[in-house]
Amino acid sequence: MTVVIVDDHSIFRSGLRADLGAGIRVIGEADAVDSAVETIAALHPEVVLLDVHLPGGSGGGGAEVARRAAPASPSTRFLALSVSDSAEDVVAVIRAGARGYITKGSSGADVTRAVHAVAGGDAVFSPRLAGFVLDAFGAASGEQAESVDELDRLTSREREVMRLIARGYAYKEVASELFISVKTVETHVSAVLRKLQLSSRHELTAWALARRLL
Incomplete structure (x- = not known):
C-alpha cells in the first residue's frame, strides 16, 4: 500500500x-x-x-x-x-x-x-x-424515496458501473470487474452522469455516499 x-x-x-x-x-x-x-x-x-x-x-x-x-x-x-x-x-x-x-x-x-x-x-x-x-448531502429519510426514483432511470448495468465508479474504481478496474471493455465503461458513465444530472465522478461519489448506496 x-x-x-x-x-x-x-x-x-x-x-x-x-x-x-x-x-x-x-x-x-x-x-x-x-x-x-x-x-x-x-x-x-x-x-x-x-x-x-x-x-x-x-x-x-x-x-x-x-x-x-x-x-x-x-x-x-x-x-x-x-x-x-x-x-x-x-x-x-x-x-x-x-x-x-x-x-x-x-x-x-x-x-x-x-x-x-x-x-x-x-x-x-x-x-x-x-x-x-x-x-x-441531504441523506434524510425523505430523500431516500427520491433516490429510488433516480436509480430507476438507470439500467441494471449502469447501476453496477455507478457503484464501482463511486467507490473509486478506475475505468480499467471496472472493465475487469464486469468483463466489459473500457469504452463500454466510458459509455455507461456518461449515461449515468447525464441521467442523474451530475458533472463529474466526484459528484457521483458524493451523490452515492449521501444516499448510502456504497
Whole structure:
C-alpha cells in the first residue's frame, strides 16, 4: 500500500510515518498545496493522507489538493486527516473528492485501518463527522424515496458501473470487474452522469455516499 502524507507540520508527518502499520509504505511527503499536487502527480500513490488546512495554492487547502491532483492521478484516493472537526471543513473536502475524514486524535491503528478501508473503496469517517456529511448531502429519510426514483432511470448495468465508479474504481478496474471493455465503461458513465444530472465522478461519489448506496 503506497501513501503520500500531506501536512505542513514536519513533526506530525514524522510521527504519522512511524505510527502507520505494516503493509503501508510512505513514498512521499508534501507541506503545501502546490508541492502536494506535484508529488501526487509524480508518484501516483494509492492513498493520500491529507490535512485540510495547508499553505499555498489559491487558498483552498486540502480540498484544492484533491481537486487539482485527481485528474493527473485518477486512481488515487484521498483521506482527510485533520485537527479540525468543523462541518464546513468536512463538507468542503468531501465535495472535492475525499473518500473519508478522520481527526488527528485517531490512533496509529485507527489511521492504518482507515487507509486500508479507503484503498478498498470504502468511505471512512470519525463517528460524529459522518452526520455532517449525511446532512450536507441531504441523506434524510425523505430523500431516500427520491433516490429510488433516480436509480430507476438507470439500467441494471449502469447501476453496477455507478457503484464501482463511486467507490473509486478506475475505468480499467471496472472493465475487469464486469468483463466489459473500457469504452463500454466510458459509455455507461456518461449515461449515468447525464441521467442523474451530475458533472463529474466526484459528484457521483458524493451523490452515492449521501444516499448510502456504497
